[in-house]
Amino acid sequence: MxxxxxxxxxxxxxxxxxxxxxxxxxxxxxxxxxxxxxxxxxxxxxxxxxxxxxxxxxxNREALLAALLAARDEALMSRRDELRTKAANAADALDGWLDALTEWAGAFDGLPDPLRAAAATSTSPLAVTCEGFITTTEEFLHAAQRDGSARKEIRARDLFLVALATSWVRGAALADGASAAALAGITRNGWELDPSHTRGVSPTTAD
Amino acid sequence: MxxxxxxxxxxxxxxxxxxxxxxxxxxxxxxxxxxxxxxxxxxxxxxxxxxxxxxxxxxNREALLAALLAARDEALMSRRDELRTKAANAADALDGWLDALTEWAGAFDGLPDPLRAAAATSTSPLAVTCEGFITTTEEFLHAAQRDGSARKEIRARDLFLVALATSWVRGAALADGASAAALAGITRNGWELDPSHTRGVSPTTAD
DNA sequence: TGACAAAACGGGGAGCGTCTCCGTATAGTC
DNA sequence: GACTATACGGAGACGCTCCCCGTTTTGTCA
The missing domain is CATH 1.10.10 (Arc Repressor Mutant, subunit A)
Known part of the structure; x- marks a missing residue:
């Protein structure tokens, strides 16, 4: 290879x-x-x-970016392995993975944009990378859904996009660093399902 | 005037x-x-x-954009007024407002980027518009927090950014239209606080 | 070691975009 | 009808992406 x-x-x-x-x-x-x-x-x-x-x-620019990210892929992969073995539970593992993804997408200013574009096209060099990470997200998500700590209706691709979006918001270099943590918190509340609390499926906006 | x-x-x-x-x-x-x-x-x-x-x-481009959006501002304002009077409750009002914001930011392809930039700088023509909408978001959010339907730790500015981010994700023209609804659902779960379910403050990522 | 072909180099230049400058045209005024 | 402030238009400076092709370098084989 x-x-x-x-x-x-x-x-x-x-x-x-x-x-x-x-x-x-x-x-x-x-x-x-x-x-x-x-x-x-x-x-x-x-x-x-x-x-x-x-x-x-x-x-083109995207090819250069893809080659550049190939090096960083390894770091993300080892983070994945670490989470697989060391995370206390499935929810923390998923949370940690999304955090790692967010950080990865923030490696360079403006990186989330080509990544989002790639995630949509599926024919670019970056798209391959994205798909791989979506699959990993799926793995963590399924585990969390199986043990009841993640809502059933959530899909891996959407969580991946949320991670990109979070990175995108951070990229604004907004003076307010707290926003980064706030978005992560909102996201976790968004997919997490507290076992003590039963609720049906998607509560709104399913027009 | x-x-x-x-x-x-x-x-x-x-x-x-x-x-x-x-x-x-x-x-x-x-x-x-x-x-x-x-x-x-x-x-x-x-x-x-x-x-x-x-x-x-x-x-420059931003000035043109700002002038263009000034026209649409009116539509958003009337949506705000409608929500103020007709929404069934504070949570639905906030949800509806965020939805309106998301749609507004999706008026043109790529619009979320300059808006995000403007929200960070506070010295551009677009920034004024953004600040106004953040204030309105605050109004709806406070109402929801007062009646216990929104988490206390959420801040208006962050919700505004979430709306922009949602719009940004949609902008990918991703074949999968379901993602749009999915993000909206995740977001609502993210800020909503079900009265039957008491929980402390931000659960994670406060490293 | 010298010669030769394939591979790679480099930078000039076409094409497109932003934005400025200034000679020319026009609206409003008296 | 004349005069001036205001606005117009498009040529051109400048930067960016990307192609093209004459020149140089590398690796190979005698």
Whole structure:
């Protein structure tokens, strides 16, 4: 499965590999500072390569973003594994996972937008990543629903979108940091089902 | 309070007024079709005026947007009044208001982004509008909190942001229309406090 | 080690968008 | 009808994305 492996195409040249990696490093810094909307040409210049080189490796902004996030995927995965084994209960596990997702989507300023777009299209490189995380969300959600700590009518995709939306709100760099915690609280109340309290299905807005 | 009133500056010329109105009409159509990210030059061309004329009346995209929304403000205000008098209870009133806000923020594709930005800056023309609506949200929220149907720890500003975020998620034009209703349901569960069920304050994420 | 083909590089430039500037046209006034 | 403040329009400066293609580099094979 590795990039240089046994498939039909031959291994990439050494300089290409070097440039690709260097562009990736530069983009990571650049996006961290300027957000995902920053100038790609500026990244190329800062990396010391021509614009053509950048666009050959990454045909568009989304491709570059996808490659960048691939590195962070690992961190999220290990967080998932940690939650699987160490969480006190299914509700806390789901909560922790959504928190991790929210943080992941906030890695760069403006990142939630392309992620949301990707979650809708399902044909982009980012979409694959998103789908994988939705599946994991589903896993945690089902566990919580099975033990009665999450409402039955909630769907994994919607929780994923809620995590993106929370990240989106945080991205405003609003002076009020408390909003972040507040949204997380509202969200948890939104899906959580206290066992002492029985209630039917979706209470409203099911027009 | 009207634009041509008694203040120091003299009344605008008739052609200026005409152009301004026409640009506004054109922008309304254009943004409806292409989203708030559409080309301003294209709007000028479609309106049959030069780019300079557009930028003289509206120095930037946000100013144009603010003027455009000013018209819709009225509709929201009357919705507010309707809810004040006709809602069955405080919880339904708040729910209805948040729904109206969400719809308002979805008037054009991409509108939630500048609104969120405005809500954070407080120095833009849009910010004034946002603050007004946050105040109204506060009114409905307080009423619901007073009669025990909304959680005490919720703040109006956060609910406003939630409404924007919901609109943002909808904007993805995701094939799955059910997500819209799902988010609204999660949100209501998030702030609502069922009287039969007593619980302390924010349950998690207060790390 | 030298030569050759495939692979990769780089930056000029087309195309599009924002926004400014200033010579020209026009509305309102006397 | 003339005069001036006001407004108009579109050319053009500038920045961004992305393609194209002449030039350079890499890896290979004798």
């Amino acid at each position: 590795s990039r240089t492996a046994t498939s039909g195409a031959r291994a990439p040249r050494a300089d290409a590999r070097r440039n690709r990696d260097h562009i990736l490093d530069t983009a990571e810094q650049y996006f961290s500072k300027h957000g995902v909307g920053g100038s790609l040409d500026a990244i190329a210049k800062q990396a010391g390569v021509g614009a053509g080189t950048l666009y050959r490796h990454f045909p | 009207s634009r041509t009133a008694t203040s120091g500056a003299r009344a605008p010329r008739a052609d200026a007024r005409r152009n301004r109105d026409h640009i506004l009409d054109t922008a309304e159509q254009y943004f409806s079709k292409h989203g708030v990210g559409g080309s301003l030059d294209a709007i000028a061309k479609q309106a049959g005026v030069g780019a300079g004329t557009l930028y003289r009346h509206f120095p």
